[in-house]
Amino acid sequence: MATRMRPSDEHGFTLIEVLVGIVLLLVGVLGVVALVDGANAVTSKTKAREGGTNIARSIIEVSRSLRYRDLTAAELLAALEARPGLEDSSASPGHTIRMRNVDYQLTLTVCSLDDPKDNLGLHPSGVVFCSDSEVGTTLTDRNPDDYKRVRVTLTWTTRGSEASVTQTSSIINPVGGLGPSVVGLTMTSPGSISDPLRIDSAVTKASFAAVTSTAAADLRWTVDGDLQLKPDGGPINWTFDWEFLDADGNIAYHDCTYVVQAEAFDEQGRAGAPYARTVVVNRDVPLPVESFAGGRNGNGERVDLQWVKTPECDVVGYRLYRDDDPLFGSPEVVTCTGQVAATYTEELDCVDEGAPAGTLYYRVRALDTSAAGAIREGAWSAQITVGGANALPTVPQNLSTCIGGQLDCNGPDGTPAPTGAIVVSWDPSTDSDGTVEFYRIYRDGSTYGDRHDVFFPNPGIAWFEPEEPDGLSHTYRVSAVDDKFGESGLSDPVSAG
Numbered sequence: 001m002a003t004r005m006r007p008s009d010e011h012g013f014t015l016i017e018v019l020v021g022i023v024l025l026l027v028g029v030l031g032v033v034a035l036v037d038g039a040n041a042v043t044s045k046t047k048a049r050e051g052g053t054n055i056a057r058s059i060i061e062v063s064r065s066l067r068y069r070d071l072t073a074a075e076l077l078a079a080l081e082a083r084p085g086l087e088d089s090s091a092s093p094g095h096t097i098r099m100r101n102v103d104y105q106l107t108l109t110v111c112s113l114d115d116p117k118d119n120l121g122l123h124p125s126g127v128v129f130c131s132d133s134e135v136g137t138t139l140t141d142r143n144p145d146d147y148k149r150v151r152v153t154l155t156w157t158t159r160g161s162e163a164s165v166t167q168t169s170s171i172i173n174p175v176g177g178l179g180p181s182v183v184g185l186t187m188t189s190p191g192s193i194s195d196p197l198r199i200d201s202a203v204t205k206a207s208f209a210a211v212t213s214t215a216a217a218d219l220r221w222t223v224d225g226d227l228q229l230k231p232d233g234g235p236i237n238w239t240f241d242w243e244f245l246d247a248d249g250n251i252a253y254h255d256c257t258y259v260v261q262a263e264a265f266d267e268q269g270r271a272g273a274p275y276a277r278t279v280v281v282n283r284d285v286p287l288p289v290e291s292f293a294g295g296r297n298g299n300g301e302r303v304d305l306q307w308v309k310t311p312e313c314d315v316v317g318y319r320l321y322r323d324d325d326p327l328f329g330s331p332e333v334v335t336c337t338g339q340v341a342a343t344y345t346e347e348l349d350c351v352d353e354g355a356p357a358g359t360l361y362y363r364v365r366a367l368d369t370s371a372a373g374a375i376r377e378g379a380w381s382a383q384i385t386v387g388g389a390n391a392l393p394t395v396p397q398n399l400s401t402c403i404g405g406q407l408d409c410n411g412p413d414g415t416p417a418p419t420g421a422i423v424v425s426w427d428p429s430t431d432s433d434g435t436v437e438f439y440r441i442y443r444d445g446s447t448y449g450d451r452h453d454v455f456f457p458n459p460g461i462a463w464f465e466p467e468e469p470d471g472l473s474h475t476y477r478v479s480a481v482d483d484k485f486g487e488s489g490l491s492d493p494v495s496a497g
Helices: 015-065 073-081
Strands: 095-099 102-113 147-158 161-172 184-190 197-199 204-212 216-225 239-242 256-265 275-281 293-296 303-306 317-323 349-352 360-371 376-378 383-388 397-403 422-426 434-445 453-455 461-466 474-482 495-497
Touching: 015 073, 015 095, 015 102, 015 147, 015 161, 015 275, 073 095, 073 102, 102 256, 184 256, 184 275, 197 303, 204 216, 204 397, 216 239, 293 383, 303 360, 397 474, 422 474, 422 495
Parallel strands: 197 275
Antiparallel strands: 095 102, 102 147, 147 161, 184 204, 204 239, 216 256, 256 275, 293 303, 303 349, 317 360, 360 376, 360 383, 397 422, 422 461, 434 453, 434 474, 474 495
8 A cells, every 4th residue: 555755844933932032032132231221320420429429519618608607508508599600490398409400409507516636615605506516614715616517418319310429628717727817808989888798890900908817927818719819918907909900901801790809828828718708790782793794594584693602701692683785774673483581682693483584683782780780781792784695505415313421422523422411413405596505403392492502513513412311212303504504304203312
């Protein structure tokens, strides 16, 4: 009887083998994801700690600017409110300082200590002594308040983990210092009895008088930490002049808020307590705004305008004017897109959406406040002309993203990008009747309010995200801007984060 031949067996993967392969693949992928997430977490935590350390150091420096007798936790908190960047940024109880998208909760203690090296004494009322300060039983030490300890603790949360940093500083009581202390510092010209001191007239110098507790061999005075020329007088009464102009008549100190401090030394170079005064300098209206430029951006009749910050730090904003007459006979105030204040902007750029067709002329003025608090205008900037035909640049193409630390993720100079940094690259655009001056970066949208940054190519086209990673995914678009501020259309979006 003939035997039927069986076809060859067809072997394949069993269900168990497929499941085992999937598990192994998942383990490998999850391991890589965990490594990347861990690296980003370490970067965020390190930068948050650096920010906390810098804030703590700044608070310690502010505590040293207060008079010893006024140095309390309440007075130090009040001084922080007057310092930009150190003020309370939250409406909730306590003092919260916000820096780089991190909220730092401040715990502050200021207390006095009695140094046993000069004996101990009874703790007088009205002085807050530290809990660990030793206490005497007699009047052996008639001044037990030898120095104050300022302790700054900042607590914050980064990527779900709480962290803290503490810095402590000791500030010696000038009465018990080894060297002579400065016990008085007054501005004699122009006269001012306010606190802080104010200079609201166009003087070229301010004169000061300093008094030391005992005879001093030398007195050094600084403006914001910069050592100045030697003073006159001594050994107890000293005078010096703060010149606002340099030897060539140029402004050396612009309108701003400064700290003038005097410190005395004996023959051995030992110093006692310094004395500092805050001085608000408001000598004149702001200087003319520099590097004012603009042009029609190609989106209807809208005009893009930009400028650089004036050197005075008391400038509150900028007011732009537009006219159709080159002689600027009847200028009107420009309202910028997204402008918060009624008649001026606090930014360094402006989009004039109300610009009519035709040739227009623009100027800008910086604004500050008078001694009475009224807004006042500075000098005119140079006038710019906006008008004429302009071909727009080509739209940037082939956008791509990478994260610093990845293979071949390089910056514009061709070197590897910083680890964790978001990098966006694209092909260069061209302009038929001019040059491409810079690129605008849009994030999470395509409106004027979504303008995130500008990038000047030198030499490559690879932009770094300037903000700290926030753990979120963002969408980026890019436009090219020519030498007449004509802006191309937006590129296709790419996502990263």
